[in-house]
Amino acid sequence: MLVAWRYRERKNSFIQSFDPRAWVIFYLCCFVSTLSFWDVRFLLPFLVIAIFVLLTSGVKWHEIRRAFLFIVIFIFFFSILTFLTGRGGSEVYKQEHLIREFRASFSILGWTPVLKVTVERAFFAVSQLVRYASVAVMTILVPYSLNPALYGITFKGLGLPDKFAYAMDLTMRFIPTFGRDFQLTMDAQRARGYELEKIDGGLIAQVRKLGPIVVPVTIHAIIGSEDIIDAMDLRAFGVGPRTWLDVLTYTTRDRILIAVGAAILTVSIVLGFMGFGKFWVPEVLLGMF
Amino acid sequence: MTSTLAPLVVDNLSFRYRDRQGAAIHNLSFTANPGEVLLIAGASGCGKTTLVRCINGLIPRSYKGEMSGKILVFGEEVKDWKLSQISQKIGTVLQDPERQILGTKVVNEVAFGLENLGMPREEIYSRVDEALNFLKIPHLRNRETFNLSGGEKQKVALAGVLAMRPSIVLLDEPLASLDPASAQDTLDAVRLLADQGLSILMVEHRVEDVMRIKPERVMFMSDGEIRYLGELSGLSKVVNYREVKLPAEDIVERAKLDPPPVEIKVLPGVTSSEIKQDALVRFEDVAFGYESGVEILHGIDLQINRGDVIAVLGPNGAGKTTFVKHAIGLLKPKSGKVLVGGRDTNEASVAEIASMLGYVFQSPSHMLFAPTVREELAFGPTNMKHTKTQIELEVKEALKIVNLVEKENDPPLALSFGQQKRVSIAAILAMRSRILVMDEPTAGQDYQNYMNFMDSILQMPAFEAIIFITHDVDLAAIYANRVLIISDGRLIADGKPQDVLRDFDRLKANRIIPTSLLALNLKRLSATGRFMRAEALAHI
Numbered sequence: 077m078l079v080a081w082r083y084r085e086r087k088n089s090f091i092q093s094f095d096p097r098a099w100v101i102f103y104l105c106c107f108v109s110t111l112s113f114w115d116v117r118f119l120l121p122f123l124v125i126a127i128f129v130l131l132t133s134g135v136k137w138h139e140i141r142r143a144f145l146f147i148v149i150f151i152f153f154f155s156i157l158t159f160l161t162g163r164g165g166s167e168v169y170k171q172e173h174l175i176r177e178f179r180a181s182f183s184i185l186g187w188t189p190v191l192k193v194t195v196e197r198a199f200f201a202v203s204q205l206v207r208y209a210s211v212a213v214m215t216i217l218v219p220y221s222l223n224p225a226l227y228g229i230t231f232k233g234l235g236l237p238d239k240f241a242y243a244m245d246l247t248m249r250f251i252p253t254f255g256r257d258f259q260l261t262m263d264a265q266r267a268r269g270y271e272l273e274k275i276d277g278g279l280i281a282q283v284r285k286l287g288p289i290v291v292p293v294t295i296h297a298i299i300g301s302e303d304i305i306d307a308m309d310l311r312a313f314g315v316g317p318r319t320w321l322d323v324l325t326y327t328t329r330d331r332i333l334i335a336v337g338a339a340i341l342t343v344s345i346v347l348g349f350m351g352f353g354k355f356w357v358p359e360v361l362l363g364m365f
Numbered sequence: 366m367t368s369t370l371a372p373l374v375v376d377n378l379s380f381r382y383r384d385r386q387g388a389a390i391h392n393l394s395f396t397a398n399p400g401e402v403l404l405i406a407g408a409s410g411c412g413k414t415t416l417v418r419c420i421n422g423l424i425p426r427s428y429k430g431e432m433s434g435k436i437l438v439f440g441e442e443v444k445d446w447k448l449s450q451i452s453q454k455i456g457t458v459l460q461d462p463e464r465q466i467l468g469t470k471v472v473n474e475v476a477f478g479l480e481n482l483g484m485p486r487e488e489i490y491s492r493v494d495e496a497l498n499f500l501k502i503p504h505l506r507n508r509e510t511f512n513l514s515g516g517e518k519q520k521v522a523l524a525g526v527l528a529m530r531p532s533i534v535l536l537d538e539p540l541a542s543l544d545p546a547s548a549q550d551t552l553d554a555v556r557l558l559a560d561q562g563l564s565i566l567m568v569e570h571r572v573e574d575v576m577r578i579k580p581e582r583v584m585f586m587s588d589g590e591i592r593y594l595g596e597l598s599g600l601s602k603v604v605n606y607r608e609v610k611l612p613a614e615d616i617v618e619r620a621k622l623d624p625p626p627v628e629i630k631v632l633p634g635v636t637s638s639e640i641k642q643d644a645l646v647r648f649e650d651v652a653f654g655y656e657s658g659v660e661i662l663h664g665i666d667l668q669i670n671r672g673d674v675i676a677v678l679g680p681n682g683a684g685k686t687t688f689v690k691h692a693i694g695l696l697k698p699k700s701g702k703v704l705v706g707g708r709d710t711n712e713a714s715v716a717e718i719a720s721m722l723g724y725v726f727q728s729p730s731h732m733l734f735a736p737t738v739r740e741e742l743a744f745g746p747t748n749m750k751h752t753k754t755q756i757e758l759e760v761k762e763a764l765k766i767v768n769l770v771e772k773e774n775d776p777p778l779a780l781s782f783g784q785q786k787r788v789s790i791a792a793i794l795a796m797r798s799r800i801l802v803m804d805e806p807t808a809g810q811d812y813q814n815y816m817n818f819m820d821s822i823l824q825m826p827a828f829e830a831i832i833f834i835t836h837d838v839d840l841a842a843i844y845a846n847r848v849l850i851i852s853d854g855r856l857i858a859d860g861k862p863q864d865v866l867r868d869f870d871r872l873k874a875n876r877i878i879p880t881s882l883l884a885l886n887l888k889r890l891s892a893t894g895r896f897m898r899a900e901a902l903a904h905i
């Protein structure tokens with residue numbers, strides 16, 4: 077259970093100046109609101125909020141670099157993929173305005189690959205990028221900013237039952253332990269000449285070849301969880317309502333944050349019902365093609 | 366009323382696990398008294414852990430089976446008690462503190478049980494402070510649990526149990542994962558508890574270590590039965606000194622009556638004419654640090670030669686594992702060079718190095734995965750692109766050496782811990798690695814098992830050198846012909862056991878505690894010329 081955390085207490089951090097419950101509520105409000113829009117004009121404010129939170133979080137670039145790059149590459153990859161294939165967006169727009177068509181000079185079995193660059197596809201890719209980026213930036217900050225010692229009480233404070241709140245708390249903290257076991261097994265198998273990078277073959281063959289990693293890691297997780305269950309049982313876990321040692325208290329600024337979050341969410345929902353925020357392409361562009 | 370009753374009475378207790386044949390314990394009867402440490406010793410599988418589970422209520426509540434007999438706590442039968450009720454009378458500290466510490470901060474960890482009982486916050490805080498003060502660790506109160514040393518973790522786990530104010534404390538092999546100095550700290554804390562009137566039942570096979578705190582009584586179990594229950598002084602007369610590690614003087618007394626032990630031939634594959642100065646592995650001014658920038662190894666210079674049996678000693682976190690991971694190429698030096706068979710590890714893949722060095726991890730379950738032992742052993746050679754006929758031969762030979770031929774088609778994960786450990790060695794043998802590297806080879810095994818295990822490994826003809834990391838000074842004294850002490854990432858001693866281990870001040874400074882066997886060996890060194898096991902000393 078015991079591994080180092082990404083979390084640090086950070087000076088002048090905007091996120092950390094709030095009660096974690098208030099922060100989680102605000103985060104969820106932004107999350108749901110972002111996902112209810114496709115209009116890039118409505119999405120941009122959320123990206124601005126996310127970037128503001130990132131810049132004021134006190135998290136240093138070198139701490140977050142790897143995770144951040146991974147997410148940026150991931151988002152770009154998927155946005156470009158949707159752009160190239162034209163899939164995904166077809167649900168939000170019916171008509172397409174062609175900018176240019178690229179036709180391959182070869183054909184495979186009678187099929188000639190064609191890339192249609194349309195105003196809708198391009199704008200859809202941009203909207204998607206903004207949408208995912210705002211959600212991802214906010215999410216990535218959670219493990220760096222929220223104190224793991226307060227996970228349980230945070231969930232409890234959000235109205236979840238004791239057992240469930242503690243289970244969430246344990247699960248969150250179990251992930252890094254899992255990572256450590258994975259590394260140990262990886263080392264043990266590499267010392268036996270196993271190279272994960274060289275796995276080839278069909279999908280089933282590839283999954284089979286992951287056995288040397290997956291089996292020991294799973295077995296360890298099971299053995300480990302048995303010990304944890306024993307340790308919890310032996311200290312009367314789950315016998316009745318429990319006291320949570322840490323106390324969280326809302327201050328005025330926390331209430332303001334929750335109110336702002338709730339307002340954002342309400343406005344988003346109302347706008348959605350009124351038909352605003354759907355996929356949007358500037359009229360000017362449409363007129364040009 | 367209750368004060369006159371014994372805290373714990375076990376009366377004719379038997380238990381059989383639902384999915385196993387044969388009872389794990391039969392007809393156990395004993396009483397635990399207030400203010401005493403009752404040491405429970407015995408080999409793996411003797412029923413110690415089952416007994417602990419029956420007393421703390423996990424049997425039959427979490428582990429099902431057939432139970433008979435009675436357990437009385439202050440005269441009351443606990444059969445119908447809830448686990449929460451039992452846990453306020455009987456506290457349990459499990460073997461591995463890593464796996465039972467649930468809180469991220471010490472204060473939360475110690476409070477966990479009290480929180481579950483729904484106590485008022487002020488009461489919890491006062492009990493937490495009381496427990497921490499009692500164990501003399503109030504300074505740890507606001508520390509994060511992952512930053513604690515092994516001994517500190519074990520004491521924090523103990524504090525979590527004490528906060529519930531039990532009258533009886535069960536400790537299930539509390540020393541297993543600790544370095545000698547941390548083990549001593551934990552034992553001192555346990556003595557303190559008994560002196561305050563608690564009943565302590567401690568399951569532990571490191572009997573010699575526990576003897577330092579003078580347990581009032583010892584129970585010796587084998588095959589699920591009590592073979593001895595009485596004063597410590599009587600133990601060495603009834604138990605087999607090969608089964609339980611007794612102080613060296615006691616073994617010498619007993620072994621005099623037996624024929625002298627057969628001398629083992631260390632690394633029989635290496636003839637003395639082969640022991641030349643051509644190094645198998647060479648470290649040249651190696652330094653290493655992770656990305657965070659803190660340097661973990663500094664200026665390591667040494668070579669591993671044919672015929673070396675090297676014990677690596679040093680406190681937890683000193684860099685021992687980092688050091689051996691460099692030898693097998695899992696880590697590459699930040700500066701300096703590691704040469705394996707003359708080749709720089711920066712230029713060789715781990716797979717290529719594996720033909721020279723095979724690494725056996727502490728816990729076999731970190732590597733075993735295949736459906737049969739045979740496939741498990743074929744894994745390494747297959748990765749190294751050996752031919753089919755070659756692999757078949759290698760697997761067969763490896764199985765023969767570790768004496769597991771009849772288990773060839775069994776799933777390795779279904780074998781006993783000792784057998785799994787042997788499978789993990791065989792996996793290295795099958796790759797024809799020339800140097801065997803082991804991290805804590807004795808972890809998780811009882812005394813007799815690990816001594817047999819070490820004896821058989823050292824006599825394997827396949828290896829040209831062996832390196833093992835250990836906390837057990839006796840293991841280094843008996844088996845190694847070269848001892849390294851690593852502390853703070855530096856190699857601070859490298860030489861013959863009799864030269865390195867004679868400096869007790871240096872050992873203590875590195876959290877290594879001299880043992881009775883080491884002291885006896887040093888006393889007799891002029892007559893013997895080298896370190897020996899106690900049985901052999903009896904005949905000199």
